[in-house]
């Protein structure tokens with residue numbers, strides 16, 4: 002809104018320009034300096050920044066060419082539900098941890114890195130699916146270098162497969178195809194390759210440019226070859242970083258741990274992070290008290306493309322927040338305080354998460370295209386029936402996605418998923434657990450409870466229709 006009035010153009014023009022640049026923004030959203038520069042440029046303006054944004058941005062000096070060293074690729078695994086994303090991540094993680102290292106106990110910290118048989122490293126983001134990937138991108142974080150698209154050979158190229166491919170392509174991130182479950186008797190990799198060719202993804206052995214590998218996340222067949230193909234793709238990207246400077250990178254996840262205080266998984270993308278460094282991450286800061294890798298081994302320092310679990314922040318920054326190492330506590334505190342103030346203003350002005358009532362406002366400003374829903378119910382039949390009916394409400398303007406469905410009470414993890422992917426939760430004949438309710442209140446996640454399926458369908462339909470912009 003402010004930017005539009007500075008340039009004397011309509012807010013809608015600014016918002017649609019943002020959308021054409023891949024930024025989905027709301028009318029009151031604060032934009033970072035880089036986005037403002039790009040958007041203003043589209044309208045023929047040059048931007049000169051005075052004070053405010055300098056106060057919350059940390060300047061990072063350019064790297065000299067001779068300081069740049071090759072770095073490991075950072076990989077995200079995406080694909081349709083049940084095609085084996087989690088299994089593949091688990092297989093890679095566990096097969097690369099030798100017994101004896103910290104007892105071989107691995108923990109999910111949101112990311113891990115492995116060394117392949119050829120001795121090269123790869124870092125994996127451990128939250129499969131394009132929701133997390135997209136949530137990160139929505140926050141301006143560029144983390145993933147390469148995407149592995151998993152397709153089950155006993156199934157088909159499914160809607161979420163296409164969506165994942167689409168998300169990767171929009172982000173300009175190269176794709177490697179993993180055709181999974183080839184251990185199954187009814188596996189038919191050729192059928193998958195053909196289906197891929199129908200959506201313009203021509204794999205190498207069909208004369209195309211996309212590398213693909215047949216794998217089994219269950220037996221491990223083909224997984225090492227898949228990793229080598231990822232490395233081949235990485236080579237083309239000539240990924241580089243400067244290990245000899247203060248670290249910068251992205252927050253992968255953060256939480257409050259009863260015994261240890263705030264724990265955050267950070268992915269170092271440039272520089273080297275050390276115990277004792279003062280970290281500014283989003284609106285929080287603190288000195289690195291200790292760092293660990295995903296098997297719980299202590300680390301003193303972490304270079305580019307290394308995920309670390311760190312202790313010492315004074316709060317939990319959001320996934321996708323950038324972090325910087327600062328020269329002093331004072332400097333970090335000053336910026337953190339200003340950022341926190343802005344966050345507070347923002348959360349007052351715009352609702353963080355979608356609700357059925359919020360749909361209308363978002364439609365009006367043209368920033369609403371997808372309604373993500375989580376469906377929980379008391380029996381499988383009603384969950385399926387409700388999910389199917391909600392899916393069928395999709396129109397050309399709004400796609401309804403059932404991002405998760407299941408039988409049972411609404412759990413903490415349902416609410417966290419809703420938070421990460423901006424979804425509403427619809428419960429049929431079930432209720433949230435106490436802790437789920439608490440998080441939902443904090444995160445402002447809408448939980449709608451029904452005992453009649455038609456009521457649920459009608460409410461969602463009304464929300465989608467009542468607000469539909471007649472122009473669209």
Ligand code: GDP
Pocket residue numbers: 080081082083084085086087088089129181182183184185216217218219220
């Ligand atoms: P996700 O939803 O994509 O994360 O899929 P999961 O990793 O949870 O896998 C879904 C189901 O497929 C699970 O029951 C897995 O055990 C099974 N599965 C995954 N990969 C393989 C595989 O390579 N072979 C076989 N036979 N089953 C697999």
